[in-house]
Amino acid sequence: MVCSALYVGRVMHRRVRPRAHSLAYRVFWMLLDLDDLDGLATTNRLFSVNRANVFSFFERDYGERGGAPLKPQIEARLAKAGIDTGGGPIRLLTMPRILGYAFNPLSVFFCHRADGRLAAMLYEVHNTFGEMHTYLIAVDGDERPLVQESDKAFHVSPFMDMGLSYRFKVTPPDDAMAVAIEASDPEGPVLFASMSGRREAIGDGALARLLFTHPLLTLKVTAAIHWHAALLVLKRIRLRRHPGGPNGRTTVGRQAKADQAAPDQAAPDQAVLSRT
DSSP states (O other), X not given: OOSOEEEEEEEEEEEOXXXXXXXXXXXXXXEEETTSHHHHXXXXXXXXXXXXXXXXXXXXXXXXXXXXXXXXXXXXXXXXXXXXXXXXXXXXXXXXXXXXXXXXXXXXXXXXXXXXXXXXXXXXXXXXXXXXXXEEEEOOSOOSSEEEEEEOOSOOOTTSOSSOEEEEEEEOSSSEEXXXXXXXXXXXXXXXXXXXXXXXXXXXXXHHHHHHHSTTHHHHHHHHHHHHHHHHHHTXXXXXXXXXXXXXXXXXXXXXXXXXXXXXOOOTTTTSOXXX
């Protein structure tokens, strides 16, 4: 599967300490090949690039957030980390703007070499304070699912400590995709999160259907964040002070060994994670 697509599924979180708390929502994402943006906008009346529409994608929402073409920005960031993709495709998994609004807690860039092999993952994280940070991890080998890890370097939730480590387990987009994240401290796992879905072709018919089956999805994402924050306050989970932004825009992580533990993942045809 080498072109842009829709992935329809759900996002789930399960907090295990210091109080149990979980959530699950039906969502969808677009996988956008950054070389194919103009073509997508031309062939889909409900989707536009860098201009308003029912569904839209603005390059200024990502990377440097200045509106410059996105692919050269990502390639420059990869080159700075010593990763040369040779102009290979870069595909972004993200929620589009719907009726002009979007908030993406996590968007994922799948960065490929010219021969199609996956070269690196770039996890772009946004918080509700208007800040953004990326975790860049090179891919070594073809083993799937892909297991990667990084120390936490960016304040996301006022209910989570900074002294955490992340473990990612990724099934790259094909008929299905899944990204599982385990956040742990020295005592063990604190939170499991996942985003998973099944592939559908992009088209005006599919987009119109999703507009009705997932109404105001991107607005609901922000509303759900604040709703669950209120529930965590009621559960008396301690608030953490914002520690300030990280030093630098990118944290470089590492690929984990294949025999290391990682978030459990259900079979791709289920498009869900067993630990959430």
